[in-house]
Amino acid sequence: MDEEDFALIEQDLVSLAEALGAPDAVDDPLFRRRDVESGIERAMPRLERVREKIRALERVAALIDRRTFETTMEAIGAAADRGRPREGSRYVPESALVLGDNGEPVIDLGALPDLSEIRSSLRRLANSLEDEQWLR
Incomplete structure (x- = not known):
């Protein structure tokens, strides 16, 4: 080169x-x-x-x-499950919003592209x- x-x-x-x-x-x-x-x-x-x-x-x-977001949400769901009974499937958030200084959503992490x-x-x-x- x-x-x-x-x-x-x-x-x-x-x-x-x-x-x-x-x-x-x-x-x-x-x-x-x-x-x-x-x-x-x-x-x-x-x-x-x-x-x-x-x-x-x-x-x-x-x-x-988006995969980073999904992996993070899975980890949060698994950590939250440790303190709950094993009834049904665990809830894994599908979205999370980043809010701006004015309180309005700036980014929807669940809508990010798969990179x-x-x-x-x-x-x-x-x-x-x-x-x-x-x-x-």
Whole structure:
């Protein structure tokens, strides 16, 4: 991979971040390292920066993935069941609202899209970038 390839990947990551509603998630200033001895801050090496941007987008996608919501609701339902008799099936919430400062619903977590395929692809891409042979 050369510099042009990395630039194209970073452009795609910016587009994906915008599509996920988190354009700031891949801003270059977030991907810097400070030298402990000198205190000088520098950009991460390009490969590491791209890999970390991919991982950041996977974390953003996890926050807005319906599967994350469903898994969380299952865990809450299971925890609530521990204190109740085993009559019938447990109640698992199908929705949860995030309220804004004015008390009005901003997001219905139960209506979020299933992003598990996107998240899986992002994880595979980040992992493949760790494989030195892939870069040769």
